[in-house]
Amino acid sequence: MSATLVALLGYVLWTMLLLFVVINWRGMQVMFGGKRIDAFPADQPHGGPIWYRRLLRAHMNSLETLPLFAVVALTAAVTGASA
Numbered sequence: 001m002s003a004t005l006v007a008l009l010g011y012v013l014w015t016m017l018l019l020f021v022v023i024n025w026r027g028m029q030v031m032f033g034g035k036r037i038d039a040f041p042a043d044q045p046h047g048g049p050i051w052y053r054r055l056l057r058a059h060m061n062s063l064e065t066l067p068l069f070a071v072v073a074l075t076a077a078v079t080g081a082s083a
Contacts, residue, residue, distance in 0.1 A: 008073040015066055018059035025052055 025048075029035045040046050045053075075081075 002077055004073045004076050008070060011062070011066060011069055015059065015062040018055060018062060022052075022056055022059055025055075 026040055029039075029048075030037050048056075
C-alpha cells in the first residue's frame with residue numbers, strides 16, 4: 001500500500017474519530033444531561049463547551065475537504081504519481 005493511500009486511510013479514520021467523540025458527547029448529554037435527542041439542530045448554535053464546538057467544527061471541516069483529498073490521493077495512486 002502506498003503512502004498516499006495510507007494518508008487517505010488516516011484522514012478517513014481521523015474524520016471517523018471526530019464523529020465518534022461528537023456522538024458520544026451528545027449521547028451523554030441526552031442520557032445524563034437532561035437534553036432531548038433533537039436538541040442539537042444543525043442550522044443553529046446549540047451550546048456546549050468550547051472544546052465541543054471546536055471539535056464539531058473540525059469534524060465538519062474534515063467532511064468538507066475529504067472528497068477533495070480523496071480525489072487527489074486516488075488520482076495520484078492510479079496514475080502512479082504517489083511516490
